[in-house]
Amino acid sequence: xxxxxxxxxxxxxxxxxxxxxxxxxxxxxxxxxxxxxxxxxxxxxxxxxxxxxxxxxxxxxxxxxxxxxxxxxxxxxxxxxxxxxxxxxxxxxxxxxxxxxxxxxxxxxxxxxxxxxxxxxxxxxxxxxxxxxxxxxxxxxxxxxxxxxxxxxxxxxxxxxxxxxxxxxxxxxxxxxxxxxxxxxxxxxxxxxxxxxxxxxxxxxxxxxxxxxxxxxxxxxxxxxxxxxxxxxxxxxxxxxxxxxxxxxxxxxxxxxxxxxxxxxxxxxxxxxxxxxxxxxxxxxxxxxxxxxxxxxxxxxxxxxxxxxxxxxxxxxxxxxxxxxxxxxxxxxxxxxxxxxxxxxxxxxxxxxxxxxxxxxxxxxxxxxxxxxxxxxxxxxxxxxxxxxxxxxxxxxxxxxxxxxxxxxxxxx
Amino acid sequence: xxxxxxxxxxxxxxxxxxxxxxxxxxxxxxxxxxxxxxxxxxxxxxxxxxxxxxxxxxxxxxxxxxxxxxxxxxxxxxxxxxxxxxxxxxxxxxxxxxxxxxxxxxxxxxxxxxxxxxxxxxxxxxxxxxxxxxxxxxxxxxxxxxxxxxxxxxxxxxxxxxxxxxxxxxxxxxxxxxxxxxxxxxxxxxxxxxxxxxxxxxxxxxxxxxxxxxxxxxxxxxxxxxxxxxxxxxxxxxxxxxxxxxxxxxxxxxxxxxxxxxxxxxxxxxxxxxxxxxxxxxxxxxxxxxxxxxxxxxxxxxxxxxxxxxxxxxxxxxxxxxxxxxxxxxxxxxxxxxxxxxxxxxxxxxxxxxxxxxxxxxxxxxxxxxxxxxxxxxxxxxxxxxxxxxxxxxxxxxxxxxxxxxxxxxxxxxxxxxxxxxxxxxxxxxxxxxxxxxxx
Numbered sequence: 001x002x003x004x005x006x007x008x009x010x011x012x013x014x015x016x017x018x019x020x021x022x023x024x025x026x027x028x029x030x031x032x033x034x035x036x037x038x039x040x041x042x043x044x045x046x047x048x049x050x051x052x053x054x055x056x057x058x059x060x061x062x063x064x065x066x067x068x069x070x071x072x073x074x075x076x077x078x079x080x081x082x083x084x085x086x087x088x089x090x091x092x093x094x095x096x097x098x099x100x101x102x103x104x105x106x107x108x109x110x111x112x113x114x115x116x117x118x119x120x121x122x123x124x125x126x127x128x129x130x131x132x133x134x135x136x137x138x139x140x141x142x143x144x145x146x147x148x149x150x151x152x153x154x155x156x157x158x159x160x161x162x163x164x165x166x167x168x169x170x171x172x173x174x175x176x177x178x179x180x181x182x183x184x185x186x187x188x189x190x191x192x193x194x195x196x197x198x199x200x201x202x203x204x205x206x207x208x209x210x211x212x213x214x215x216x217x218x219x220x221x222x223x224x225x226x227x228x229x230x231x232x233x234x235x236x237x238x239x240x241x242x243x244x245x246x247x248x249x250x251x252x253x254x255x256x257x258x259x260x261x262x263x264x265x266x267x268x269x270x271x272x273x274x275x276x277x278x279x280x281x282x283x284x285x286x287x288x289x290x291x292x293x294x295x296x297x298x299x300x301x302x303x304x305x306x307x308x309x310x311x312x313x314x315x316x317x318x319x320x321x322x323x324x325x326x327x328x329x330x331x332x333x334x335x336x337x338x339x340x341x342x343x344x345x346x347x348x349x350x351x352x353x354x355x356x357x358x359x360x361x362x363x364x365x366x367x368x369x370x371x372x373x374x375x376x377x378x379x380x381x382x383x384x385x386x387x388x389x390x391x392x393x394x395x396x397x398x399x400x401x402x403x404x405x406x407x408x409x410x411x412x413x
Numbered sequence: 414x415x416x417x418x419x420x421x422x423x424x425x426x427x428x429x430x431x432x433x434x435x436x437x438x439x440x441x442x443x444x445x446x447x448x449x450x451x452x453x454x455x456x457x458x459x460x461x462x463x464x465x466x467x468x469x470x471x472x473x474x475x476x477x478x479x480x481x482x483x484x485x486x487x488x489x490x491x492x493x494x495x496x497x498x499x500x501x502x503x504x505x506x507x508x509x510x511x512x513x514x515x516x517x518x519x520x521x522x523x524x525x526x527x528x529x530x531x532x533x534x535x536x537x538x539x540x541x542x543x544x545x546x547x548x549x550x551x552x553x554x555x556x557x558x559x560x561x562x563x564x565x566x567x568x569x570x571x572x573x574x575x576x577x578x579x580x581x582x583x584x585x586x587x588x589x590x591x592x593x594x595x596x597x598x599x600x601x602x603x604x605x606x607x608x609x610x611x612x613x614x615x616x617x618x619x620x621x622x623x624x625x626x627x628x629x630x631x632x633x634x635x636x637x638x639x640x641x642x643x644x645x646x647x648x649x650x651x652x653x654x655x656x657x658x659x660x661x662x663x664x665x666x667x668x669x670x671x672x673x674x675x676x677x678x679x680x681x682x683x684x685x686x687x688x689x690x691x692x693x694x695x696x697x698x699x700x701x702x703x704x705x706x707x708x709x710x711x712x713x714x715x716x717x718x719x720x721x722x723x724x725x726x727x728x729x730x731x732x733x734x735x736x737x738x739x740x741x742x743x744x745x746x747x748x749x750x751x752x753x754x755x756x757x758x759x760x761x762x763x764x765x766x767x768x769x770x771x772x773x774x775x776x777x778x779x780x781x782x783x784x785x786x787x788x789x790x791x792x793x794x795x796x797x798x799x800x801x802x803x804x805x806x807x808x809x810x811x812x813x814x815x816x817x818x819x820x821x822x823x824x825x826x827x828x829x830x831x832x833x834x835x836x837x838x839x840x841x842x843x844x845x846x847x848x849x850x851x852x853x
Contacts, residue, residue, distance in 0.1 A: 020771030028778050038797075039788050111639040114798040119639075130631045137635040144638030144818065154579050156634065161586040164630040168622045169594035171631075176598075176614045177607040190606050194597035203549065203557035204589050206582050210568040211532050223569070333438035341446050344454070349787060353537075353570050355454040356470070380569035381534050 003262040007270025011244075012277055025282055029233040030289050036225035036349065037293055049078045049092055049115075050152060051107040054122040056083055061127035061163070064196070068159045069120075077152065080116065082107060111141055118142040118152045130167055131188065162199045169195035211380065226290030227375040228348035231310060231368045232339065233286075234279040238314040239335035241275045242322030246331055254412065264412055272315055279311035298378035302385040305392055306378075310371045313398040317367070319406030342366040351376075370394045415696050422687075422700025423707055430671060430708045440712050444663040445719055451659070451787075452652040452724075472573045473536040474519040475527035476500050483547040492550060492588055493542040497521060499584055500540070517580060531567050538577040539565040550588075552595035552615055555603075590626050591619030652724050656733045657813030660716040661748060661806050662777075662786040667712055668749070668756035669773035671705040675847070677766045698847060702757060709749035717741070735817035744816060744825060747832040748809035754839030755805060761846030780804045805835050 015021050050073065054062050070079045080092035082103045088094050093115060097106070107119035121139035123129075129136045140156065170192035179187050248254040257267050287297065287307070297303045321338065325331040343349060345359070346368025352360045363369040374391035377383030430436060480493025500519040502508035508518075522530070527539035541563040549560035564581055566574035595615045601607040675698075678684040687697050717734055724733045734741050759776060763769035781787065784806025801807040812828035815821070 018771075020768060020775075023771060023775035024778075028775050031779060032782050035782055035797075036788065108639050133631070135629065135633060136631060137633050140634045140636045141639050142636070153634075153636075158582065158586070160630070160632050160634065161583075161590070161626070164626055164632055165586070165590035165593060165622065166597075167631045168590070168625050169597045169618075172594060172618050172621045172625075173598045173601065173607070173611070176618055177601070177611045179607065183606075187601060187606055190604065191597045191601055194600040195593055198557060198593045198596050201557070201559075203559060203593070204546075204585050205559065205561045206578065206585065207561050207563045208574075208578055209563055209565050211566065221571075327435060329433065330435040330438075333435040333443075337438050337443045337446065340443055341450065344447065344450050350454065351570065351572075354572055359450075359454055376534070376569050380567070381532060 003260075003266045004270040004273055007257070007262075007267060008273035008277060011271060011274030015274075015278060025233070025237060025278070026285055029229050029282065029286060032233075033222070033225045033229040033286060033289055034293070036229060037222035039221065048117040049080050050156075051110055051116045051119040052079060052081045052083075052122065053103045053107045053119055054081070054083050054126075055124045058083070059125075059127035061130055062122050065122065065126075065159065065163060068162060069156065072155045072159050077117070077155065108141060111143065114143070118156075120156065131170075133171060162196075166192050166195040166199060222290050222293040222295045223375070223379040224351055224372075226286050226293070226295055227372060228343075228368070230283045230286030230290075230307075231346070231371050232343040232348045234282050234311055235314045235317075235342065235368070236335070236339045237282060238275055238279050238311070238318040239321060239339055241271070241315070241318035242325050242331040242335060243328050244271070244275075245322045246325065246328045250328070258412060267412070268407075268410060272319060275318065276311055276315045279315060280307065283307045283311060295379060297375075298382060299384045302374070302378050302383065302388050305385065306371060306374045306388060306395075309392050309395040309399065310367060313367045313395045313402065316399045316402035316406060319410065320402040321406075323406055323409035323411070343368060345369070347372045367395055367398050370398075415692065418692055419696045419700040419703060422697065423703035426671070426674070426701060426704030427707050427711065430667075430704075431711065436667075436670075440663060440667050441715055441719070444659040444716055445723070448652065448656045448659045448720055449723070451655040455651040455655075470515050471518045472516060472538075472577060473530075474500065474517050474577055475522040475530060475536050475539040476519050476542070477522060477524045477527045477539055478542045479524070479544045480542050480546040481544045481548065483551040483553075485547075485551055485553065490547055492547045495588060496540070496542060496581075496584055500580075513580065517577065528565060531565055534567060534569060537567050537570045537573045540577070540581055541565060550592040552592060552599065552619075555599070557592065557596055587623060587626055591623040594618050594622040650733070652720070652733050653735075653817040654810065654814045656716075656720040656724070657817075658784075658786045658806070658810045660713055660720075661752070661784075661809045661813075662781040663716075664709055664712055664749065665752050665755060665777045665780065665806070666773070668705055668709050668752040669759050669769070669777060670756075671708055672702065672753070672756035672760040672843075673763065673766060673769035673773065675701050676760060676763065676769055680766055694848075698844070702753060705756060706749055706753045709752055710745060713745045713749060717745075733817065734813065735820050737816050737820045737822060740816045740820070740822040740825065741813070743822070743829060744809065744812045744832075747829045747836070748805065748812070750836040751805040751809070751832040751839070754836040754843065757843030757847065758839040759843075761843035780806055783807075785810065805832060808832050808835075 015025075050069065052066055052069075054066075058066075066079060066081055073079055078089055078091050080088050080094060082094065082097065085092075085094040085097040104119075104121060107116070107121070110116040111119050119139075119141040121141065123136065123138070126136060140153070142152070170188045173191045174184060174188045177187060245254070248257075254267075258264065260267075284307075287303070290297070318335075321334065322331065325334055343366070345363045346352075346366030347363060348368050352363050352369060352372070355363075370391045374383075374388040377387050377391075381387075476497045478493040478497045480491055482489055482491035482493070484490070499513075500517060501521055502514055502519075505520065508514040522539070524539075524541065527536065527541070530536040531539050543560055543562070545558070546560050546562070549558040562581065562585060564574070564578045566577065595618055598607065598611055598615065598618055602609050602611055675684065678687075684697075688694065720733050755776075756773075759773045760769050763772055783801050784804035785801055786806055808828045808831050812825040812832075815825050815828075
């Protein structure tokens with residue numbers, strides 16, 4: 001056994017001594033985990049600004065719209081009233097704005113260069129037209145395509161429902177009451193104020209509770225990204241084993257190893273163990289990163305077992321793959337293709353729950369899907385070791401099949 | 414400089430690159446596979462076998478209606494039932510063919526069943542309507558009482574659960590608006606500003622407000638994209654973003670690998686043999702980097718044709734790259750130039766082939782992540798989006814995507830200028846280091 005450990009530790013030291021490998025083993029996975037974690041965490045921190053372009057003199061409805069939007073945006077969105085630049089918070093970045101400039105063009109530029117998420121343009125005579133029963137469109141200018149800020153749209157819609165509800169209440173009540181002409185405006189205004197006050201009291205509150213009992217769970221996105229990125233980079237590094245075998249054959253290192261007083265299976269075992277330990281170290285770092293960003297991993301025995309069997313499965317996969325390639329270039333190409341295909345298919349980049357059902361089924365060909373299933377059960381549903389045994393079983397099956405295939409076809413020379 | 418020799422060297426390198434089947438895996442197969450995986454995951458054409466309206470479907474939801482109802486204007490009214498009937502189809506086997514029922518697959522359950530199923534991850538959310546819901550909005554009272562609808566959501570499905578919350582909020586606001594109008598009318602009667610007979614019209618007031626809120630609200634939003642791209646809610650096709658994003662991501666690897674090949678030639682001695690022939694250093698370097706550039710243009714062209722041909726077979730309704738052929742050609746030439754420059758810079762800075770390999774892997778993967786090759790950076794806010802602008806991935810992908818959706822070459826001129834600027838800077842610095850190496 002000493003021989004196996006010596007080969008494994010030697011390989012491990014060689015990789016870890018190389019400063020360059022720290023980039024691909026640790027730095028890049030950590031950065032990707034953080035980016036992906038932040039991208040998939042439901043917004044609880046400040047996300048950006050919303051610009052308002054309005055006439056210099058704000059009517060009552062405009063003022064109410066801005067005030068409601070500020071309340072709805074909370075800490076997540078800062079509402080920047082461009083016509084009153086001096087009074088806006090520093091996060092709006094309007095300190096050097098000239099009041100005489102074309103505010104609409106400025107707002108569009110700010111949207112274009114992503115200084116702000118959205119610009120909402122309030123037309124002149126906003127209150128008068130809305131009260132007169134005219135349809136008043138507000139221009140809502142944002143980025144297109146995937147960069148369209150949908151969360152902002154939801155906030156603006158919520159504000160408009162309130163304003164429209166109050167306007168319609170005032171209009172309908174006034175119409176039905178049919179007061180004398182000189183009383184009409186008074187009744188309209190009073191009804192509008194009543195309706196606005198009732199909306200403000202928020203008679204029906206929508207409370208959101210999460211199944212883990214938190215109102216804000218900072219670990220939500222990282223509960224997906226930390227195990228997902230860990231799994232992907234462990235797979236990428238494990239599949240590098242096929243390149244290693246070919247390079248060692250080409251440089252005669254493997255042949256020299258075979259001259260040592262060691263059985264062939266010990267040499268192969270040492271190489272596999274080295275790569276396996278490297279995978280465990282990489283995944284260990286991802287577990288630490290996840291913990292730092294608030295992931296509650298749940299059942300630790302289950303977590304450790306999942307990492308152990310997953311790393312075993314991909315190490316076996318690397319051995320199987322190494323028997324199918326003939327050159328280092330081919331090994332690199334196939335390893336990249338396999339890992340970058342199996343990672344998104346298996347749910348390393350996004351939760352499989354949001355993709356079509358046929359893709360969820362297809363994703364089961366990836367060991368990452370089974371790992372993510374196990375982690376989801378433990379992180380989000382309070383699962384324990386016994387609950388993830390099916391996933392552990394499938395990962396062990398992956399390992400068994402790939403090892404059987406790889407060992408039977410492996411050639412030492 | 415001997416251009417005939419330069420071209421010979423360049424074309425030889427292109428031939429070597431494209432005859433290596435292993436390299437074709439990373440140059441062509443990997444980007445194609447990833448494009449279609451990401452496209453299929455987020456494309457609308459995957460919904461219900463094609464032509465659907467929503468990218469996410471069948472979100473499992475339970476409606477727990479504990480509302481006891483109220484007697485309003487001598488009629489038994491139950492707002493909880495109204496919400497339940499909107500969400501849960503009368504015949505679950507044949508739900509209405511509308512966006513709401515494609516998006517949400519709702520069923521009625523008891524509170525315990527619903528919560529247990531959400532906790533177990535079998536349902537995305539449970540909508541809990543309280544017993545006093547209708548009573549709190551009963552217009553026979555002086556003012557509405559506070560009540561709460563709870564959306565109990567699966568922590569593991571934040572995106573789907575937030576969609577459910579939005580849908581519920583919209584339905585509740587519409588229902589509430591009618592009642593609020595009645596309360597406002599009562600306030601006027603109480604204040605002596607309206608005739609008490611107005612209250613006879615209460616039901617009509619509520620109905621009118623509800624109808625108009627849905628059909629002709631006074632204030633509407635006119636959504637427009639400042640970049641000319643379609644908003645997500647319209648017919649945006651994710652392939653128009655991810656096809657170029659993946660093509661550019663893998664292009665950068667080809668360019669770095671190809672430029673780094675000069676170091677390998679130095680290691681193998683072939684570079685020294687070329688330098689000892691009657692060929693100038695500039696011709697050799699020009700040929701090598703020219704070959705790199707031509708290979709990049711060919712790679713993008715192949716990916717462009719392949720995705721354009723395959724996308725319709727998968728049901729994509731749009732042309733992935735748009736119809737402005739000249740624009741696409743110009744973006745390709747500028748993007749490949751910038752990628753060649755970056756490859757030259759990495760290869761110039763690295764001392765060994767292995768170092769070049771390590772640096773390029775790290776730099777290019779990070780550049781892909783930050784440049785938005787794998788996911789949408791908009792969710793991270795403007796600060797992170799600004800960071801993405803230092804990458805050529807952002808500018809090139811944005812140019813292709815904008816062209817595909819708008820066909821407007823003018824809209825992508827800034828992208829072309831920035832890509833060319835990147836080429837000049839990267840290439841200039843990289844060339845300086847290369848020249849030093851060739852002199853050694």
